[in-house]
Amino acid sequence: MKLLFSATPAFGHILPLVPLMQAAVSAGHTVGLLSSAEFRAAVGEELPPEVEFLAAGVMPDVFSAEAGRRTGADVFRPTPSTIGEIFGGARLDLAAEDSITQATQWAPDLILAEPFDAVGPLVAAHLGTPWHQAGIGPSLPAVITDEIERAASARYEPLHLHPVTASSYIDPSPRQLQDPHWSPLTPVRTVRPQAHRRPKDITLDLPDFDERDKPTALVTLGTIFSDPDTLSAAVAAVADTGANVIATLGSSLRHPTANQTAPTDSTNVRYVPFIPLDQLLEKADLVVGAGGIGTITGSLTRGLPMVLWPQGADQPINAARAAASGASITVDSPPEISPAVTAVLTHHTYRHHAQHIAADIAELPPAATVIAEITNP
Structure with a gap:
């Protein structure tokens, strides 16, 4: 089976997905990652070598600046509506066409998208491919997810598409970090998180401290x-x-x-x-x-x-x-x-x-x- 991961081009959005990518590769599946071409070099060595990189879209500084231009807001101290425009508006506008082209050629059987990524769900709707949302931490507050979805939904109609609900939410957050008031709208699958590691660890040459008995x-x-x-x-x-x-x-x-x-x-x-x-x-x-x-x-x-x-x-x-x-x-x-x-x-x-x-x-x-x-x- 061909599994396509779609994620915002940033370490904090992609690294939590790597254990799922590695598990898919180990199970014999073909795995791809859909993200910005400019992030390929930076993230490449963090991924299993078998993962195929599908380049589409721009980097966060570009789509965040565009969102700031549109809204006049400070994107470093964003409101929920600004977050919606950043990820569901500007990023989607600057990535949708290339992403659809790349994904259509690659022809995935299943798509996994992280919660800030509005590209994967749109591609899934275009291809008629089922998709799952893969969490990268505790669930986002509804006020944020609603704004991302609101901004993204406006991009579906011109493409004659309709939003498709995720088949499940893959939750890597231990219960102690999860919002106790969270009411998921899709079935939840818990998964064990792990600290970031590479397929091949690098040598850490760290000189000893003078007082090694201190914390x-x-x-x-x-x-x-x-x-x-x-x-x-x-x-x-x-x-x-x-x-x-x-x-x-x-x-x-x-x-x-x-x-x-x-x-x-x-x-x-x-x-x-x-x-x-x-x-x-x-x-x-x-x-x-x-x-x-x-x-x-x-x-x-x-x-x-x-x-x-x-x-x-x-x-x-x-x-x-x-x-x-x-x-x-x-x-x-x-x-x-x-x-x-x-x-x-x-x-x-x-x-x-x-x-x-x-x-x-x-x-x-x-x-x-x-x-x-x-x-x-």
Whole structure:
């Protein structure tokens, strides 16, 4: 069977889908990914080598800028209606034609699209192909999904298409992170999430800390909000507690052509480039992050407590759910980070909650089970 994944061209939208892609490849299916051509090089080594890349559409900076031009809104602090225009309006307008062409030629038997992706459902409607929505974290608030669907539905009529409901929702979120008021409109299949890992791990050459008996904090702001000044403030606040720090530079410093200069290590701080989260979590006692769902879920698979400083997008929602689970503290500024880190290291209740969630995650069905279910209905 041919399974086509459709996703926004960003690490946080594609990496959570990789376990499903790998499971599909391992089961002998042909797998494709429909996303922007400009993201192919960046994400290529994160995917199973068997995955075929179908290039269509533009990058987030382009379709977000177009949405901002249309609405006059700040796309970095968007309202639900702005989010709807970004993903259900501008992105769809700039990707629909190429996506339909690519998908028609590839001829999938089944389509899987992440919740922010309005391209996959439109392609499914055009081809008459069944599709499933594959979650990348806790369910989005209805006020956001409604706006994305409202904007996208306006693009169906000119194409003489009608929106088609997903056959199921594949939920990778542990119950402790899920909105207790969520009322899904389609059948739900739970799946075990995992921290980002590559088909082939890279060698992590990390010098030992001078005081190896101290706790180690992983500081990561993800791949979008990895502003150098913000990262420096977070690292300094954590280092002030006396903990050892491993800090990720995000994707902005990943390539040799990047303009920024990487910060240098110090006695208790080690900076690392873009490395699979799973490898870094092996060395951490707690995680300090911005609230990206990949970081939160990955940390919880390892039973690690967190301190979260949201920067934008869906991070405040994710951080609120993590705090409600008892495994995390949310802060609003760098001065709040140091006492929060101390509290997490001192009061073991946060680690206890994180470990309890990790045990629940381990009981969820693996990706292979879900792929078997949707390909053999």
